[in-house]
Amino acid sequence: MRVGTQPLSTFGNVSRSVKARWGAESKKASIEYYDRTGVVAFAGEQIPYKGNHFDLDPTYKNPVGDPLLRMTINWQDNERKMVDFMNAKMIEISHTMGAKDVNPFPGYFDYDVTRYQSTHIQGGTMMAKSPDLGVVNTNTQHWDISNLFVLGASTFPNSGSSNPTPTILALTYRTAEAIVEKYLKKPGMLA
Numbered sequence: 001m002r003v004g005t006q007p008l009s010t011f012g013n014v015s016r017s018v019k020a021r022w023g024a025e026s027k028k029a030s031i032e033y034y035d036r037t038g039v040v041a042f043a044g045e046q047i048p049y050k051g052n053h054f055d056l057d058p059t060y061k062n063p064v065g066d067p068l069l070r071m072t073i074n075w076q077d078n079e080r081k082m083v084d085f086m087n088a089k090m091i092e093i094s095h096t097m098g099a100k101d102v103n104p105f106p107g108y109f110d111y112d113v114t115r116y117q118s119t120h121i122q123g124g125t126m127m128a129k130s131p132d133l134g135v136v137n138t139n140t141q142h143w144d145i146s147n148l149f150v151l152g153a154s155t156f157p158n159s160g161s162s163n164p165t166p167t168i169l170a171l172t173y174r175t176a177e178a179i180v181e182k183y184l185k186k187p188g189m190l191a
């Protein structure tokens with residue numbers, strides 16, 4: 001994926017040879033490099049590991065006293081190796097495109113919300129083939145509450161590499177069909 005030039009986010013992207021982070025030299029270099037930098041990025045898949053989960057935080061609460069949602073997640077070998085592999089490819093692509101100076105991605109450490117990962121939030125009420133593995137069935141029907149159908153990216157068990165919206169729409173159509181064709185005729189668990 002090639003991200004274009006943007007007024008604010010691209011400003012300040014300069015060669016590593018520029019040491020100044022503020023002041024006249026930094027400003028001059030930022031203007032010079034403004035339309036001379038680019039980003040090469042890729043989107044990869046994260047596998048749905050058993051250890052990754054949400055639960056209610058035992059410590060932190062919202063202003064009305066309800067517990068906040070706690071997220072437990074980390075990268076595993078699959079993601080780290082995928083990043084290392086793609087990092088080398090992206091450096092190669094950049095040089096082939098004529099880049100004079102390449103700032104490589106430093107690699108994955110532990111999961112860190114302060115570092116941009118994606119705006120594709122998925123999971124939380126994940127789909128699974130049995131109630132012990134997830135929250136909804138393949139018709140996005142809640143395993144414990146048969147008249148509750150959950151639509152949206154929360155039913156994804158993992159973050160695939162592609163944009164999620166077409167799959168959300170496809171699952172919504174499938175749920176609508178299941179409700180009309182099966183559930184309304186015979187209310188109860190569909191799977």
Ligand SMILES: Cc1cc2nc3c(=O)[nH]c(=O)nc-3n(C[C@H](O)[C@H](O)[C@H](O)COP(=O)(O)OP(=O)(O)OC[C@H]3O[C@@H](n4cnc5c(N)ncnc54)[C@H](O)[C@@H]3O)c2cc1C
Nearest residue numbers: 118119120121122151152153154155162163164165166168
């Ligand atoms: C900046 C950005 C760029 C993106 N670009 C793309 C893209 O190019 N392609 C792509 O496929 N995806 C993109 N996405 C991801 C995509 O927008 C989401 O995957 C998608 O919107 C998820 O749909 P959803 O229905 O699961 O959740 P949402 O669209 O977030 O809908 C959830 C709704 O629930 C409401 N809600 C929350 N809590 C409550 C409550 N207690 N009571 C009542 N209502 C509540 C919210 O107000 C919201 O309207 C992007 C996301 C962002 C943030």
